[in-house]
Amino acid sequence: MLPTSEISALLQQQTSINHGFFGRTGGVSDGLFASLNCSYGAADEKNNIRQNRDAVVRTLGGRKLITNRQVHGRDVRIVDNDTDEEALYEADGLVTTEPGICIGALGADCAPVLFAAPGVVGAAHAGWQGALKGVTDSVIVTMRGLGVRVDSIAVAIGPAIAPLSYEVGATFRENLLEQSPINAEGCFLAHPDTGNVHFDLPAYIELRLKAAGVNQVERSATDTYADESGYFSYRRSCHRGEPDYGRQVGAICLVNTYASRDG
Secondary structure, eight states, rough: OOEEOOOOOHHHTTTTTTEEEEOOOOOSOOOGGTTTOHHHTSSSSSHHHHHHHHHHHHHHHHHHHEEOOOOOSSEEEEOTOOOOOTOOOOEEEEEEEEEEEEEEESSSSSEEEEEEEEEEEEEEEEHHHHHHHHHHHHHHHHHHHHHGGGGHHHHHHOOOOOOOGOOOOOOHHHHHHHHSOOOOOEEEEEEEEOEEEOHHHHOOOOOHHHTTTEEEEEEOOOBBOOOOOTOHHHHHHHTTTTOOOOOEEEEEEEEEESHHHHH
């Protein structure tokens, strides 16, 4: 049985693309990593990780899954048929023009962000640090360098920690507002019960995308912290004092070649 995934209605409208935001179910790992852990960075059995990633690839109809060793930065790499799927590089974005290559963003509260345009797809791992540094901007710039028009890009922001689960504090708010190149006041809210400061990560990512000229944006309402049965969560594992945690993946794949791309 293949794992299930959350699908973006926006990306479903794109031709010759398969994608999915996979949760934690449908894999072979156990314990803290039960069951679809897709990260080689977790202390999971490597063979289990490989089987889980292969299941994602089969679901998307691709040949291999490429991910990065994510470092909460803004670097992006272009991958092709010669890219080794187990050779992890420090970067948080991926772009490809090669059909059959699934590119993915791992996460456990950070948002997987998938990009689709004619003949080009991208993926980014965006926690607050990467989002603030501009990882989504970097993916857009890379796609434009491959001949894509910004107005042709559709983006889906996948399951991530939701604002009511994401308490950050006043100092975090002040620092982010000071460093952000866009006005992010609306991405902070007071918790209705405690009055404490919380951050809306998906809303901030969407603002950054729209500031970069991307108008086709959809974001998931799924809260990875609150949905324990469906998703891994770094913050939840920290609150419980657990030694490690699994990571789910959002992945996208071109399934056909194009005669031409938008220029």
